[in-house]
Amino acid sequence: MDWTTIRLLYLSELRSALRERSVLINGILIPLLMYPLMMWVMFSAILFVTARTESFASRVEIAGLPAEHRGLLERLEEEGRVEVTEVDAPAAGTAAAYRAGIEERLRASELDAALIFEATADGPPGNAAVSLLSDGSSDQSQTARGRLERALSAERSDWLDRIAEQHGLEGGEWQVFDVESDNLATGVEMGQFLMGMMIPLFFVIMIANGCLYPAIDSTAGERERNTWETTSTLATRRIHIVAAKYLYVATMGTVAGALNAAAMVVSFRSFLGPLLARLGDGDGSGFAFELPLRSLPVLLLTAVLLGALIGAAMMILAAFARTFKEGQSMVTPLYLLVIFPVVVLNDPSLEFTPPLAAIPVVNVVLLLRQAIAGNLLWLQLGITLLSNAAAIVGCLWLASRVLRVEEVATGSFEGNLFQFLRRQLRPAGGKA
Amino acid sequence: MSTNQVEVHGLSKSFFDQARGEVNAVREVDFECRSGEIFGLLGANGAGKTTTLRMISTVLQPSSGTARVLGHDVVREPVEVRRNLGFYSASTALYPRLTARETLTLFARVNKYPAERTRDRVEEMIERFGLGEYAGARIEKLSTGMKQKVSIARTVVHDPPVLIFDEPTVGLDVLNALDLQKGIQELRDEGKTILFSTHIMSEAERLCDRIAIIDKGRIRACDGLEGLRAATSQHYLEDIFVHYVTADDTTG
Structure with missing residues (x-):
């Protein structure tokens, strides 16, 4: 192999590509900026909605509040931004009509939520059945419901304590058993779990995206621009020209994947982390988005593997196209074929077994997920490397067979890869 | 002393076309280009000029026959051929x-x-x-x-010592075409061997030292302008061209 010539052609392809707006947008800008931008927009939107919701004054009506639960009003006052209208319990026989009236006012947004206490005959004083009415389709009503639930829960707990005390029970004795929940996963582990679900999925999509335009541009695009014949008169073997183009396509895919993964980690840390901390009522604040150092070589390796594999497959398909448009229609099914299993298999319960490690692309996603979680399964890693390497070699072998056929190399073959294969497999003499 | 820089013997090219079936684009073409001359391939559109030049420049592989550039075979030593060749055509953008x-x-x-x-x-x-x-x-x-x-x-x-220009003035305005013709003459004067194809008679008349008339994939005649005139008793290249092409039609 004449590596000096391959290097010259490769650099020329890269230089040319980096001056093309579509390549820059699809291969660099989208992978780099899409997720930070998307998360920033999401972060800002959620904060805006949250702030707006929190500033609402909730209009609440409470009917039939027992004397034993007057504390509820104090709690609501402490909650702030709750305007309470207290009314007597509906007279006997009017409960249904009263409730219907409340429902109507809720739907008309004249009221945000209502509490209706109905005293029960049995039980200690203050025992009551409570109905909390709200409109789930309204943010304002949902907020009011949340505020009422928090105050009601605290009031109920206090009242139960008081009743228990009257019966001579201390503290939590009446509760029989106490539930103490403890999340054993550290914040870093939870962050890695979330990143493991998201990063591999978008990683594959972005590598496919990164390869798509260069694969078509360097084959069908050359024919469309009439530069293919110019290239084929260069004093070098065709294999060197194809090798340079292939390296260029694989590089663009790899770079798109690596940039995307880096951008996603930064986005998780800068946008999603603070967002979860702010919204999570404690739980979310436990997320920490740290990528284990040992996952970085795996990330790079998988980017190279996928770039090389998807790039080769896309180039084979695009080699049959004579125009960019034809190239797009020939390559897009492969793009979808690559993404489909990745989306379908993005199930956290899916175990990365050796048989799954033999399926190209899918194995890369699962390997990456494990690596982000800090686990390296060496057997699966080995199988993944072998299976992808075999697929790459298979694609390159097929490419060399395809480009050896003059009609394909010159762009005069009318048809796609499958028509070509059918023709190759047809017995000799069956052409006419 | 003149030596042959390009040698073409029995060169043929056939391919399968879905609409037309088996097409013989070039049939047993023979010619040589001598060092430092402009050799013209003159033919109508579809006569086989471009296919012949593409085979010499290694873009296409011959179905049969041989072509050599500075002694290098276009099939066995394509890289050497391309190294010694400059190929220019309307489709080399x-x-x-x-x-x-x-x-x-x-x-x-x-x-x-x-x-x-x-x-x-x-x-x-x-x-x-x-x-x-x-x-x-x-x-x-x-x-x-x-x-x-x-x-x-x-x-x-x-x-490169050998240059191929395949219908280089197609699509050019008069001034640019004249400029290009002047450039080709200068290159010949520097000692380059030039293989030139055209369907424009005046261009061939003005530039070429020797002319091969190609029609339906075959070379009908190959000589200097004076030789062609003597052989056909016609003065103008246009008449000479018609003479050979119609002669072929009448002989079938």
């Missing part, structure tokens, strides 16, 4: 996103012009073809005339 200077450097380097002399050679080409002001501009931004000049410069930048 330039890379639109590279600049003229980058294009010339790439072609000089890949075509194995000595690396240490490449920079000087590229600057020489830029000056010779009047590209100075535009050398740093992307090809896609240049006018048709300037692109034409860059194309010729990239054809000759590696200083």
Whole structure:
């Protein structure tokens, strides 16, 4: 192999590509900026909605509040931004009509939520059945419901304590058993779990995206621009020209994947982390988005593997196209074929077994997920490397067979890869 | 002393076309190009000129026969052939996103012009073809005339002894076409061997030292203009061309 010539052609392809707006947008800008931008927009939107919701004054009506639960009003006052209208319990026989009236006012947004206490005959004083009415389709009503639930829960707990005390029970004795929940996963582990679900999925999509335009541009695009014949008169073997183009396509895919993964980690840390901390009522604040150092070589390796594999497959398909448009229609099914299993298999319960490690692309996603979680399964890693390497070699072998056929190399073959294969497999003499 | 730089013997090309079936585009073509001459392939559209030149330039493989450039066989030594050849045609466009200077450097380097002399050679080409002001501009931004000049410069930048021009003036205005013809004559004067195809009689008459008339994939005649005149008793090349082509029609 004449590596000096391959290097010259490769650099020329890269230089040319980096001056093309579509390549820059699809291969660099989208992978780099899409997720930070998307998360920033999401972060800002959620904060805006949250702030707006929190500033609402909730209009609440409470009917039939027992004397034993007057504390509820104090709690609501402490909650702030709750305007309470207290009314007597509906007279006997009017409960249904009263409730219907409340429902109507809720739907008309004249009221945000209502509490209706109905005293029960049995039980200690203050025992009551409570109905909390709200409109789930309204943010304002949902907020009011949340505020009422928090105050009601605290009031109920206090009242139960008081009743228990009257019966001579201390503290939590009446509760029989106490539930103490403890999340054993550290914040870093939870962050890695979330990143493991998201990063591999978008990683594959972005590598496919990164390869798509260069694969078509360097084959069908050359024919469309009439530069293919110019290239084929260069004093070098065709294999060197194809090798340079292939390296260029694989590089663009790899770079798109690596940039995307880096951008996603930064986005998780800068946008999603603070967002979860702010919204999570404690739980979310436990997320920490740290990528284990040992996952970085795996990330790079998988980017190279996928770039090389998807790039080769896309180039084979695009080699049959004579125009960019034809190239797009020939390559897009492969793009979808690559993404489909990745989306379908993005199930956290899916175990990365050796048989799954033999399926190209899918194995890369699962390997990456494990690596982000800090686990390296060496057997699966080995199988993944072998299976992808075999697929790459298979694609390159097929490419060399395809480009050896003059009609394909010159762009005069009318048809796609499958028509070509059918023709190759047809017995000799069956052409006419 | 004149030696043959290009030798073509029994060269044929057939291919399968879905609409037309088996097509014999070139049939047992024979000719030689001598050192330092402009050899013209004159024929109507579809006569087989481009297919013949593509086989000589190794873009297409012959179905049978041989073609040699400086003794190198186009099938067995395609890289050597391309190294000694500059190929220019309407379908050899330039890379639109590279600049003229980058294009010339790439072609000089890949075509194995000595690396240490490449920079000087590229600057020489830029000056010779009047590209100075535009050398740093992307090809896609240049006018048709300037692109034409860059194309010729990239054809000759590696200083090949043999040049092929396949209908180079197609699509050019009169002034640019004359400019190009002048450039080709200058290259011949520098000692290059030039294989030139055209369907324009005046162009062939003005430029070519010897002319081969090609029709339906076969060479009908091959000689200098005076020789063709003597053989046909016709003065004008147009009449000579018609003489050979119609003679073929009447003989079937």
